[in-house]
Amino acid sequence: MPKTLEGIGCPFCGCSCDDVRVIVSDDEKKILEVENACAIGTEIFLQATNHERITKPRIRQPDGNVKEISYDEAADYVAKTIMNSKKPLMYGFGSTTCEAQRAAARLMELSGGILDNCASICHGPSLMAFFDNGHPTCTLGVVKNRADVILYWGANPVHAHPRHMARYSTYPFGFFKGNGFLERTVIVVDPRKTDTAGVADYHLQIKQGFDYELFNAFRMVMYGHEQDIPDMVADVPKQSILEVAKILKEAKFGVCFFGMGLTHTKGRNHNVDIAISLMRDLNAVSKWSIMAMRGHFNIAGPNKVWSWTYGFPFCVDLTRGDRAHMNPGETSTIDLAIRDEIDLFINIGTDAAANFPIDAVKHLKKHPWITIDPNLSMAADIADLHIPVGISGVEVSGIVYRMDNVPIQYRKVIDMPEGMLSDEELLDRISDRLEELIQEKVKAEKKKPELISSEPVLCTSHSAPPLNETG
Amino acid sequence: MVISMLPEKTLTMITQRSIEEGIALEKGKHTKEYFDACSVIEMNELDMLRLSIEENSPVKVKSECGEVIVKAIVGIQELPEGICHIRQGVWANQIVPCRTYSTGVPQYSGFPVTVTPAPGSIVRGARELLFESVRM
Numbered sequence: 286m287p288k289t290l291e292g293i294g295c296p297f298c299g300c301s302c303d304d305v306r307v308i309v310s311d312d313e314k315k316i317l318e319v320e321n322a323c324a325i326g327t328e329i330f331l332q333a334t335n336h337e338r339i340t341k342p343r344i345r346q347p348d349g350n351v352k353e354i355s356y357d358e359a360a361d362y363v364a365k366t367i368m369n370s371k372k373p374l375m376y377g378f379g380s381t382t383c384e385a386q387r388a389a390a391r392l393m394e395l396s397g398g399i400l401d402n403c404a405s406i407c408h409g410p411s412l413m414a415f416f417d418n419g420h421p422t423c424t425l426g427v428v429k430n431r432a433d434v435i436l437y438w439g440a441n442p443v444h445a446h447p448r449h450m451a452r453y454s455t456y457p458f459g460f461f462k463g464n465g466f467l468e469r470t471v472i473v474v475d476p477r478k479t480d481t482a483g484v485a486d487y488h489l490q491i492k493q494g495f496d497y498e499l500f501n502a503f504r505m506v507m508y509g510h511e512q513d514i515p516d517m518v519a520d521v522p523k524q525s526i527l528e529v530a531k532i533l534k535e536a537k538f539g540v541c542f543f544g545m546g547l548t549h550t551k552g553r554n555h556n557v558d559i560a561i562s563l564m565r566d567l568n569a570v571s572k573w574s575i576m577a578m579r580g581h582f583n584i585a586g587p588n589k590v591w592s593w594t595y596g597f598p599f600c601v602d603l604t605r606g607d608r609a610h611m612n613p614g615e616t617s618t619i620d621l622a623i624r625d626e627i628d629l630f631i632n633i634g635t636d637a638a639a640n641f642p643i644d645a646v647k648h649l650k651k652h653p654w655i656t657i658d659p660n661l662s663m664a665a666d667i668a669d670l671h672i673p674v675g676i677s678g679v680e681v682s683g684i685v686y687r688m689d690n691v692p693i694q695y696r697k698v699i700d701m702p703e704g705m706l707s708d709e710e711l712l713d714r715i716s717d718r719l720e721e722l723i724q725e726k727v728k729a730e731k732k733k734p735e736l737i738s739s740e741p742v743l744c745t746s747h748s749a750p751p752l753n754e755t756g
Numbered sequence: 757m758v759i760s761m762l763p764e765k766t767l768t769m770i771t772q773r774s775i776e777e778g779i780a781l782e783k784g785k786h787t788k789e790y791f792d793a794c795s796v797i798e799m800n801e802l803d804m805l806r807l808s809i810e811e812n813s814p815v816k817v818k819s820e821c822g823e824v825i826v827k828a829i830v831g832i833q834e835l836p837e838g839i840c841h842i843r844q845g846v847w848a849n850q851i852v853p854c855r856t857y858s859t860g861v862p863q864y865s866g867f868p869v870t871v872t873p874a875p876g877s878i879v880r881g882a883r884e885l886l887f888e889s890v891r892m
Contacts, residue, residue, distance in 0.1 A: 297778075297782075324775060324778075324779050325775065325778040325779050325782055328779050328782035328783060329782050332782055332783060332784070336784075349892070401860075405860045405861070406860065406861050406862065406864075407861070409859060409860045409861055410859045410860075410861055413859065441772065441773070441833075443775070444773055444774045444775040444778070444833075445772075445773040445775075445778070447775060476770070476835075476836060476839055477770075477831070477833050477834065477835050477836070477839065477841070478833060478834035478835075479833045480833055490836060493768050493770065493839055493865070493866055494768070494865075494866040545772055545773075545864065545865065546772075546865070548861055549770075549771075549772075549861060549863070549864035549865040549866070550770075550863075550864075550865045550866040551857075551863075551866055553857060553859045553861060554859055580773075599860075600860060613856075613858060613859050613860040614856060614857075614858025614859060614860060615858075617856065617859070617860025618860065619854055619856055619860060619861075619862050620856055620858075620860060622854075623854050636785070638846075638886055639781075639785060639845055639846050639849070639882070639886075640844070640849065641849060641862075642821070642849050642852040642853065642854045642862045643822060643849050643850050643852075643885075643886075643889050644821060644822075644854045645854055645862070646849075646886070646889065646890060647889055647890055650890040660784070661784070661786070662785060663785050663846065663882065663883070663886055666883060666886065666887075667886060667887070667890055667892060
C-alpha cells in the first residue's frame with residue numbers, strides 16, 4: 286500500500302516549504318504523488334524516480350567517449366587532479382545540504398583553493414550591502430502573522446518563488462492578519478508588468494536600471510523634500526511616488542522583498558544599500574524589515590556555514606593557507622574565470638555550464654572540469670568527470686537554511702539508488718584520499734610530520750597543510 | 757548588403773526566471789520543454805512591428821559579447837517598449853556580458869542588444885550551442 290509522508294521539505298527555491306506531502310510506492314522506490322508543492326517543486330520530486338538515473342561516475346576518455354568508473358576511482362581522480370592544480374575552485378552548493386557544504390570546506394582547505402557558491406552570481410551584492418549597511422530583517426513567520434504592507438522590488442515570486450505569496454507574504458491568514466490578503470497592501474516595483482505586478486495593489490513600472498533613483502525619491506519624501514522631486518523619476522510619476530510613500534510610512538509592519546532586479550542590473554550592491562537605507566528611514570516612523578528573495582532552497586546555507594567557519598559567506602579564498610579572505614571581483618568565480626586564474630573547476634549542486642555567461646564557461650573549460658550533480662546537467666555534459674550523487678532533500682536528509690536564515694531539518698523521501706553516495710559522503714571520501722596523498726608527498730619529501738602540524742592552520746578541525754601557496 | 761538594410765534598434769535585455777523555465781529545467785535541459793521555454797525572446801508588440809519581426813519567427817539577438825538565434829514572441833508578461841527578455845538559461849547566456857563591476861555578478865540584466873529578423877535561421881539546441889562554444 287502506498288505510504289504518505291508528511292512535512293517534507295521542498296528542494297527548489299528559497300521558500301524551502303516544509304509542508305509538502307509525498308506519496309511513495311509500497312516498496313518505497315517510486316514517488317507517486319506530490320501535494321502542496323508548487324509546479325516546479327512537484328517536478329523535482331517526480332523526476333527523481335521517473336527516469337533512469339546515472340548511478341556511477343563517468344570519466345571522459347581521450348577519444349571523447351565516457352567510461353563508467355567506481356566511486357573510489359573517482360575520488361582518487363579528483364584528489365590527484367587537485368594535487369596537480371595550483372588554484373582549484375569549487376563552486377555551486379545551492380542544491381546541497383549544510384553537511385555537504387561543511388565537507389566541501391574541509392576539502393578546499395586541504396586543497397588550498399577557492400570556495401564559492403551561487404550567491405556569487407545572484408545575491409552576492411546583497412550580502413555586500415548587508416556588510417556595509419546592516420539590515421533589519423525578520424522571519425517569514427513574522428511576515429505571515431504581522432505584515433500589512435508587502436513591497437516586492439525587482440522580484441517576481443509568482444514565477445521564481447511560486448508559493449511565497451501564498452504561504453508567507455500576501456494570502457495566508459496570520460495571527461494578527463486573520464483576513465489574509467484583505468488586510469494587506471501589495472506593492473510591486475518592476476520594469477515589466479509581471480504576473481506578480483498583475484495581482485498587486487500598486488505597480489510602479491520603473492525604468493529598467495533606475496532603481497537607485499527611485500529609492501532616492503522615496504528617501505526625499507522621508508526627509509520632507511517632496512517638493513523637490515521632479516514630475517517623473519525613473520518613469521514613475523511623482524504622484525504615484527507620493528501615494529506609495531504614504532502607504533509605506535503608514536504601514537504597521539512592512540516588509541521589502543527584493544530580488545535579482547536589484548542585484549543583476551547596474552548599481553548592484555548600491556541598489557540594495559539604498560534599499561536598506563530607505564528601511565532605516567521608514568523605521569523612524571513605522572516598522573519595516575527587508576529580505577532577499579534567495580533563489581535555491583539552501584543557498585543561504587553556504588553563506589551561514591562558511592561565515593561561521595571562515596567569517597565570509599561567499600568568494601572564500603583559501604589559497605593563502607593560514608588565513609581565508611574574500612574580495613568579490615578578485616575572488617569571485619566569474620572574475621577568476623575571465624582572468625584565467627583557475628586551473629581546476631569543480632561544479633557541485635548547480636549547473637554552471639547553463640547559468641554562467643558563455644565566455645566564463647569557455648575559460649573554465651580550458652582546464653579540468655569536474656561535475657558533482659545527481660542529474661545529467663549541461664555541466665555534466667561537458668565535464669571531464671561527472672560524479673552522480675543522491676538528490677538533496679529527496680534522497681539525502683540534512684540541514685537547509687530558508688531565505689530568512691531559519692535552519693530546517695530536511696528528511697529524505699526515498700533511498701538513493703544502491704551504491705550511490707551523498708554529496709557529503711563523496712566529499713569526505715575525496716578529502717580522505719587527498720589527505721593520504723598529502724602524507725605520501727610529505728614522506729617523499731622527507732619532511733617530519735611534527736613540523737607540518739606546527740604550521741598555522743585555519744580554524745576547522747583538521748590540521749593537514751595546504752598544498753600550495755599561490756595566493 | 758541585404759543584412760545592413762534590415763532594421764536595427766538597440767533594446768535593453770533582461771534575463772530572468774520564468775515558471776515555464778523552472779519546470780522545464782527540472783524535467784531536464786535536454787528536453788523539448790526546456791528548448792521551448794528558454795529559446796525564445798519576449799518582446800513588446802510595438803518593437804516587433806517596428807523591427808519587422810513576425811511572431812514565432814527566428815531572430816538574431818546580438819550583444820557586445822556574442823549573438824544567438826532565438827524565436828521571437830510577444831511578451832507573456834507584458835514588457836514596456838524598448839525592453840526585451842530571454843529567460844535565463846543556455847540561450848540567454850550566449851549574450852550576457854561577463855562584466856561584474858567588482859561584485860562577482862555578471863550583467864544578467866540591463867545590457868544593450870540589437871534584434872534583427874533572421875528568416876531561415878535555425879534555433880539550435882542547448883547542447884549544440886554549448887558544445888560548439890567549448891569546442892567539444
